[in-house]
Amino acid sequence: MRYVNGNPILLDVHALGKSVPGPRRLFRSLNLQVGAGELIAIIGDSGVGKSTLLNILAGLDDADEGSVAINGTVLGALDDAARTRLRRERIGFVFQAFHILPYLTLRQNVALPLALVSPDAAAADTRATAMLEAVGLGDRGDGYARDLSGGELQRVAIARALVHRPALILADEPTGNLDPETAARVLKLFAEAVRENGAAGVMVTHSDASAAVADRVLTLSADGLAERRGR
Numbered sequence: 001m002r003y004v005n006g007n008p009i010l011l012d013v014h015a016l017g018k019s020v021p022g023p024r025r026l027f028r029s030l031n032l033q034v035g036a037g038e039l040i041a042i043i044g045d046s047g048v049g050k051s052t053l054l055n056i057l058a059g060l061d062d063a064d065e066g067s068v069a070i071n072g073t074v075l076g077a078l079d080d081a082a083r084t085r086l087r088r089e090r091i092g093f094v095f096q097a098f099h100i101l102p103y104l105t106l107r108q109n110v111a112l113p114l115a116l117v118s119p120d121a122a123a124a125d126t127r128a129t130a131m132l133e134a135v136g137l138g139d140r141g142d143g144y145a146r147d148l149s150g151g152e153l154q155r156v157a158i159a160r161a162l163v164h165r166p167a168l169i170l171a172d173e174p175t176g177n178l179d180p181e182t183a184a185r186v187l188k189l190f191a192e193a194v195r196e197n198g199a200a201g202v203m204v205t206h207s208d209a210s211a212a213v214a215d216r217v218l219t220l221s222a223d224g225l226a227e228r229r230g231r
């Protein structure tokens, strides 16, 4: 087992490079290790490739060079089916636009990642209810997304990303569009969930308040990731 800052490494990214049609190189020589229970923030100029990097970490996009390993499993060595399975079992993703399905109840939305990997609907329901309680929406499980505020939707998205206890939790601007007070609450919840689950958390953000809850803040540029010193 290898360690980073005293924690076993859950996410290990080595010499990653990505170009986009143009041809334009977004980044190269990108290295990153995130340990269990550790939350890191990635900042950087608009268009530098932060969302693209998150998608590569999730196995939703391919790098041109380098490797991504989650809990020792190298994404590039998997075929599509195995990669989809790993994503379902080991990764939780909080997207910018939440992606809460409007025709499912909130409980069904949160239970969805479990329903995809396990036939035990009752257990999925119980766990989804507990997750909704954890995000302060325990009495809203039978409701629908249309009745929720932006902050509430974001909390549902976080509950869904964590419901299956993923090893890797990825979040793209988890507090985008939230007022500062709600953003602070959502962030605290997110950071606690990463630490309590012993997951590796990677959050992309423009916000200093978001970056402040992270254990490390890294700046993405064309040359890869560099640790930001001082706050």
Ligand SMILES: Nc1ncnc2c1ncn2[C@@H]1O[C@H](COP(=O)(O)OP(=O)(O)OP(=O)(O)O)[C@@H](O)[C@H]1O
Pocket: 020, 021, 026, 044, 045, 046, 047, 048, 049, 050, 051, 052, 053
């Ligand atoms: N499949 C693609 N084809 C062409 N260009 C792409 C593709 N994917 C990403 N890009 C370009 O790569 C750049 C990085 O995009 P990305 O969304 O990753 O940046 P970002 O750092 O997350 O930006 P922001 O902070 O504005 O959200 C952008 O210029 C984008 O237009």
